[in-house]
Amino acid sequence: MTEDLSRRDILASSAAAAVTAALPSLAPVSSAMAQSIPSSAAGIVAAIRTKKITATAVTKAALERAEQLKDLNAFIFLNKDGALATAAEIDEGRTGPLAGLPVVVKDSINTIDYPTSGGTPALHNAHVRTDAPSFRTMFRAGAIIIGKTNLHELGFGITSTNLSSFAGPVRNPYDKTRIPGGSSGGTAVAIAAGIVTCGLGNDTGGSTRIPAALTGTVGLRPSVGNGGLQRRYNDANLVLPISHTRDTIGPMGRSVADVALLDSVITRSPMAVAEPLRGKRFGIPASLWGGLDRDVENVMKAARLKLEAAGAVLVEADIAGLFEQNAKVSFPVALHEPIADIPAWIKASEIEGITLADIADKIASPDVKGAFGAIMADAFGAAYQDAISVHRPALQKMYADYFRNNNVDAMLFPTTVAPAPLIDMVKGSGEMSINGGAPVPTFDTMIRNTDPGSNAGIPGLSLFAGMTPGGLPVGLEIDGPVGSDARLLALGLSIEAILGNAPPPRL
Template sequence: MRHASRRDVLTATLGLTAIKAISILPFGTQAYAQTPPQTAAGIVSAIREKRTSATDVVKAALARAEQMKHLNAIITLNTEGALAAAKKIDDMVAGGKPLPPLAGLPIVVKDNINTADLPTTGGTEALRNARPNANAPSLQKLIDAGAIVVGKANMHELAFGITSTNAASFAGHVKNPYDTTRIPGGSSGGTSASIAAGIVTAGLGSDTGGSTRIPAALTGTVGLRPSVGNGGAQRRYHDANAVVPISHTRDTVGPMGRTVADVALLDSVITGTPLATPAALKGKRIGIPTSFWNGLDPELEAVVKTARGKLETAGVVFVDGDLPGLAELNAKVSFPVALHEPVEDIPAYLKASGIDGVTLEDIAGKIKSPDVQGAFGAILKDAFGKDYPDAMKVHRPALQKLYADYFKANNLDAMLFPTTPAPAVPIDAEKGSGEMSIGGGKPAPTFFTMIRNTDPGSNAGIPGLSLFAGMTKGGLPVGIEIDGPVGSDTALLALGLAMEALLGTAPAPGAK
């Protein structure tokens, strides 16, 4: 009876077509007369060629979101707004009007990215009803190109964590579609879980220390951290004061997708640059930073070494070596920046976004997740304020020089490493982010363990792309990352397209 009742509700709300097509995005088989599209571009083409309608695609995404609601991947569904936007696309098709490049593509948007027509909660109680005065610029470019926001994605509270285990009353713990007892990664866990579960093919996350790439790795999807550099012309995406902030120095919006092609398409639209095309792998020089490959989970290690072997067979030239003193230098930058800049950045965001009656202290006082409460205790005390000037004027420039010298001295196109040292770990509902053990070793904090490989590049402001490397014997996805010099984003995407053609894409959750 429960199953029949849910079906009746869905049928009444979305129509029978959506129920029949409930699994089409991206893994279903019944929605299209031909082979179902497996990429964002494929969905847009199907709409453009009248093999389906934008309305049917959006209805299917909404129905799939309802079916997958146990994942807690989405905070707010945009049912009415998404269907209205889809009708406009269908009217354009019927009238023979030129279609924008993303016409009818359903996306989800992390709930710290400003949306004018939907709340932007940051996954925290104090902002539950916050309504910013405008869409974030990167999102607006996608909407102008015809993308349709079907929902705001759940996240680690205020983006201060990598598990997406959120204790806020309206959010909940995001679950990994491949094993719902495990984390999807974070802080953009809702976006990655929505993509992995087939609700949408692509969406937006944000990344401060790994928040697009870690969840991509743990859910078999793809995440890009665009170049940030020293800001200004070096910053690829420009969303100042349009994302609930951690750090203006480190934060960036980043596209996420089921494939590298999905991410490349969104990146091209946001930046107005030509779409990346696959690079030739033969002769590419890629660095292997030794320390990033040490201390790995045995099952994950087997997967990434197999991936490396395939790339070597394809003609990639690997250059072994390390970045001396990287961990120590990164430690002098990471927390002094991330736990000092919110003192000014959060009030500036609230003012610029027109969110009245909420203060930094209000936000801190209503945080529910234990791990985030700890971080904001340090922020309110400005515990790292004394270290911040040296972090910005001495240590961060030194970190950036270390990376630049590494790429230049070795004549590298990119560097390659496991995105995370272990696959997804069990959800720790009590602490939000507890401890984990790799290979039976001594337990260590999950946060520091999982950001080990993604955080240094974030602090240096270089671009990074995490893509699917393979599955563990236990059925969990593994991600592998390529980082490049500041400004090499398009080249990095081109390399990622070629790597993905060789390594493949993740199977659907539950698929054999």
């Protein structure tokens, strides 16, 4: 029995069975009360601390909105009773830097009190016995957990079109026929739809940043580097894994300030303060700007003009051979490491009676089933050692040389090459078209710009750049050297002040 188990009881299995049921009726929050809730995470915490509003009222409002918008499929588990109980504790005097703030947590992140299903049938009723440290730090800081959010099954995809019977496809609040991105799609949608201001996702190849881009929100992929002290968040073995080399929890929010607040609490470091953009140098790599959807290209051109007008210096400098080098690392790592990493997570989480083979056998989404076919056959086993010991160091050197040789503070590019494509209910992730061209694989296309930095272990921040004429958000990403997370957040605060925040979806 762990220390965490003695602190809080594990939920009974029956709670997981009720995951998709509608919430019981809540005493309604008045419209005046709902309108008095601040729109920022820091504003909510301050209003509760000064007793301008109660944590209970804020929590009820979040739960009511979650119930009203359940067709978005943002949640796998809604924590009505637990959230209201925590809110009552806050109103009775419990304090902390996040006291009273409603948040959501991706359902691949270990939480003792709530099911951790990974959105996959074999783990539907699984209960882990250890909290992920990043989550635990937020909870102890007074955050109120509204629920566990939906995701691409097992995190193996970028659409969040989860075809498990208890999960369903997550829908983009700006157009419910379109994907929100993934795999942290549920967290992004809960934020974009105004249920909460912020929460946790996790990122292997773009899973916080892609959904942030497609929903007009903000997502941070913290530094991973080569692990150890270079890893900003340490949640080893306590998040359902894809790759220990690449995986990391990442905060997501309505604004850069929301993300910076969560990052500050998780890392126990000062919150980032905006840095003026005048004189700051941003690399513009042509490789990451090529082949764009026309609407994305136009939004990004407009964003560049605004940043240059604010004094930012945009340095046209490419990374030759980036995609070719990344290909030598990406699949050999991501489709080999799960063979050991998922069993290690099962053991560390103290889940009994489930094996990697059980998980693979019961996968519901065809695209994920295909990926696990390659994993179980260890299709990339022969390429793995060179990927880790030769090709990944070479990729990391390419990035280090880029930042140093071009004397740039960060790299700037479109997070995704296209806005949100349509949901594919057959494959989960099929094909899409750019500017009316021939069909291309959705996964490869949408992860193109986020994957290389993930493999190099550098930090990346995606924030809102603008809207397409069709009303879909476009994301802008800034990447920096390992360890520059606080600097990226500081620059992001200033960029956001110029480009603004996404308009709320019409729901």
